[in-house]
Each structure stands twice: as structure tokens, then as C-alpha cells.
Amino acid sequence: WEERFTTIPGNKQREFQRTYALDPHKKLSATIKALKKQISEEAPKVATRKSSEMVLEVVNPFMTETVGGSADLTGSNNTKSGDMGTFDIDNRGGRYIYYGIREHGMAAAMNGMVLHGGVRAYGGTFMAFTDYARGAMRLSALMRIPTVYVMTHDSIGLGEDGPTHQPVEHLAISRATPNTYVFRPADTVETAESWEIALTSKETPSVLALSRQGLPTVRLEHKTKNLTAQGAYVLKDAEGKRQAIIIATGSEVSVALAARDILQAEGIGTRVVSMPCMELFAEQDERYRKRILPGGPVRVAVEAAVQMGWDRWLTGERGKANKAGFVGMDSFGASAxxxxxxxxxxxxxxxxxxxxxxxx
Known part of the structure; x- marks a missing residue:
């Protein structure tokens, strides 16, 4: 095999070695930056599941090591880009797999592909159905492999499908798992940054929690730096004396910004912090975390999910229980x-x- 390998062109050898080393493609960073700039300028209102598809459409054509799929929800998860082709009995060159209603089977198969090497596997289902994929998702983290889980319809924001499909506890379950990045991006810019991290990770799986409903672009000022890689950052600072910090994720970041407008109009200086990835924020040094969440102001977190997992950022890290609050879910959802x-x-x-x- 090694003798045969030496006979193929040098560029193909290098590409083979890059994919097996899980090294990022040289085009990835520039491609993500260009998409971010475009989105900040155009400021579309789109669901982050659609944002994810927009990222895959520009990344998959050159990152040919990606193998995508969905557990019978391709049209809803937006996981198939136009270049991929379907992997089936007639086309072994296809890079997209229709797994059927087999969430655990899909997740286990993706783990197997990543363990084999040369493949970055991602697959989609509804966030509520992480329950069915759970065993294999845990093993991704345990085995330290960068499988990517595209979990759409991430809150009551999915609407009429009702509480059977509306996740409320699933973010907490995923965040409780060691060695797992859980991304809940607020818009297309944060979604692109989340994908960049997921596609460059070598030992940590990623869970992308994405919305069904359209979300406004909140990152209107283009930054080449990947701010999501810091886990949390100041999206909009207080005007005047800082009295409050609102921390939010995903679809609730725009809610936090609107709340800030109300408070600022009443003379209450309010900072809005977007926290797309708690795990990455926890990895930042104390100095950075203190800069984002200084002691003193009251803190309110807003997320359309249960509070479990939020206490560190509300009452820890220089926070106080009597100056902290949470706006979110404490029950199952409803159909409307x-x-x-x-x-x-x-x-x-x-x-x-x-x-x-x-x-x-």
C-alpha cells in the first residue's frame, strides 16, 4: 500500500494526509470570513438551520472529506448541499446519506466513519430527538472524535408541532456531557463561526442547536475574528453607567437586544452578551471572563430552555444570587x-x- 501511495501525485498525497490528520483546509478560514462579511452587509432574516445550509454550500465543495446526512429530515435540517450527490448502491462517490428514521444508527455510523479516518461526518435531526442519538453522542465525546450533530428546531420556536417536538431540557443534557461543544448561534454570522470551529476540531464533537424560525442578523459590524471561539462576547455595551448585563443565546439574543432598548430608554445602562458556546467561554482565561461578566451589575439570562447549566454564569463568576435572574422555560411547551x-x-x-x- 505504501508503495502504491508513493506513485500518486504529490498534491493528492498531501490532501490525503491532511484529511487523515483532521487538519483544516487552507480555504476554510477565508471562505468563512467572506460569508460573514456578506451577511453583516446584507443583514438577512433567516432561520439558523438555513444559515447552516448557507455555510455548507460554500464549504462542502472544497472540503471533500465531509460526509453529510439526516435521519429522514433532510428538507427540515437543511443538511444537503448541492454538490454532494447521494451515497447509495449506484453511487459510491456520493457524500450524502439518507439514514432513515434511525437517529442512533446515524450517530453510530458517523462515529465509525470518523474513527476510520479521512472523513468529517455530520448528520441532522430535530433537537428533541437527541434522546434517540444520545448513546452514540456520548461516545463521540468519550472517544474524543469530532463528529458534528446538526440539531434543528431547537426550542418552542418551532411552533405547531408541539411539546413532543419542542426541546426544553436537551441543551442542558448536551452541555452536561464532558468534552462536547454545544453551539446555539444567534444568526448566520455566529452559525458560520460555529461551523468553522466544528470543522477544525480534532478531539471534541459539536452540537449545533439551530432554529426553525427566522432570526434577524445581530452581528451587523463585520469582524474577521471568530468571536464565537471565545464562547461569549459583548454584542452591545451599556450607554451610561452599566447597571445590568443580559446574557442570551440563539433566538433570544434579539430578545435581549430589544430588552436593552427598553431599559436604556429608562436610563438603565444595559450590556448584552451573546453566549453561543458556554464550553468555550469556560475555557477562556479569568481575565477575559471578568471583562465580559464583571461583578456589580445585575445579571439576567434569557434562553428558551430550562435554567440548568446557567447558574455558573448568573451566580458564579462574580455574580450574586440576589442580583441574578432567568427568563426561559420551566415546563414543556405547547402547540401554537x-x-x-x-x-x-x-x-x-x-x-x-x-x-x-x-x-x-
Missing amino acids: PADVLFEKFGITAQAVADKVKSLL
């Missing part, structure tokens, strides 16, 4: 349009603003 549900469950800009004022 997304905007009705957010109102019903009290995950609104006004509710966040009221929570802040109750703590001052």
Missing part, C-alpha cells in the same frame, strides 16, 4: 404559532426588562 408561544411562556423583551428592574 411561535410568537404566541413566546408570549405565553413569558420569553419577551418586556419580560426580560421587567426581570432586570425587579433585581435593581
Whole structure:
């Protein structure tokens, strides 16, 4: 085999060795930066599941080591890019697999491909169905392999499918798993940054929690730096004396920004922190974490999920229990349009603003 390998062209040898070493493609960083710049300028309102597809459309054509798939939800997960071709009995060159309704089988197969080498496997299903893939997802983390889980329909924001499909505890379950990056991006820019990290990781699997509903672009100022890699960052700072810090993820980042507008209009200086990846923020040094979450101001977190996992950022890290609050879910969801549900469950800009004022 080694003799045969030496007979192929040098560029093919290097590409083979790169994929087996899980080294990033030289085009990846520039491609992600270009997409981020385009999005910051155009500021589209799109679901982050669609944002994910936009990333895959520009990355998959040159990162030919990716093998995608979905557990019978391709049209909903947006996991297939136009260049991939379907892997089946007639096309062994295809890079997209229709797994059927087999979440655990899909996750286990992806682990096997990554363990074999030369492949970066990703697969999609609904966030609520991480329950079915759970055993293999845990093994990705345990075996230290960078399998990527594209989990869409990540909250009550999916609407009428109701509580059987609406995840409330699943972010906490994934975050509780050691050696796992859980990304919940707020817009296309953060989604692109999350994918860049997932596609360069060598020993840590990634869970991308993505929305069904359209979300506004919140990163309107282009930054070449991958801010998601820091786990959390200041999206918009307080005007005047800083009295409150609102921390949010995913679809609730725009809610936090609207709450800030309410509070600032009343003279309450409010910082908004986007926290797309708690695990990466925990890896930052104390100095950076203190800069983002200084002691003093009241802290309110907003996320359309249960509070478990948030206490470190609310009452730890220089926070205080009597100056901390949470706006989110403490029950299962319901079947109704997304905007009705957010109102019903009290995950609104006004509710966040009221929570802040109750703590001052």
C-alpha cells in the first residue's frame, strides 16, 4: 500500500494526509470570513438551520472529506448541499446519506466513519430527538472524535408541532456531557463561526442547536475574528453607567437586544452578551471572563430552555444570587404559532426588562 501511495501525485498525497490528520483546509478560514462579511452587509432574516445550509454550500465543495446526512429530515435540517450527490448502491462517490428514521444508527455510523479516518461526518435531526442519538453522542465525546450533530428546531420556536417536538431540557443534557461543544448561534454570522470551529476540531464533537424560525442578523459590524471561539462576547455595551448585563443565546439574543432598548430608554445602562458556546467561554482565561461578566451589575439570562447549566454564569463568576435572574422555560411547551408561544411562556423583551428592574 505504501508503495502504491508513493506513485500518486504529490498534491493528492498531501490532501490525503491532511484529511487523515483532521487538519483544516487552507480555504476554510477565508471562505468563512467572506460569508460573514456578506451577511453583516446584507443583514438577512433567516432561520439558523438555513444559515447552516448557507455555510455548507460554500464549504462542502472544497472540503471533500465531509460526509453529510439526516435521519429522514433532510428538507427540515437543511443538511444537503448541492454538490454532494447521494451515497447509495449506484453511487459510491456520493457524500450524502439518507439514514432513515434511525437517529442512533446515524450517530453510530458517523462515529465509525470518523474513527476510520479521512472523513468529517455530520448528520441532522430535530433537537428533541437527541434522546434517540444520545448513546452514540456520548461516545463521540468519550472517544474524543469530532463528529458534528446538526440539531434543528431547537426550542418552542418551532411552533405547531408541539411539546413532543419542542426541546426544553436537551441543551442542558448536551452541555452536561464532558468534552462536547454545544453551539446555539444567534444568526448566520455566529452559525458560520460555529461551523468553522466544528470543522477544525480534532478531539471534541459539536452540537449545533439551530432554529426553525427566522432570526434577524445581530452581528451587523463585520469582524474577521471568530468571536464565537471565545464562547461569549459583548454584542452591545451599556450607554451610561452599566447597571445590568443580559446574557442570551440563539433566538433570544434579539430578545435581549430589544430588552436593552427598553431599559436604556429608562436610563438603565444595559450590556448584552451573546453566549453561543458556554464550553468555550469556560475555557477562556479569568481575565477575559471578568471583562465580559464583571461583578456589580445585575445579571439576567434569557434562553428558551430550562435554567440548568446557567447558574455558573448568573451566580458564579462574580455574580450574586440576589442580583441574578432567568427568563426561559420551566415546563414543556405547547402547540401554537411561535410568537404566541413566546408570549405565553413569558420569553419577551418586556419580560426580560421587567426581570432586570425587579433585581435593581
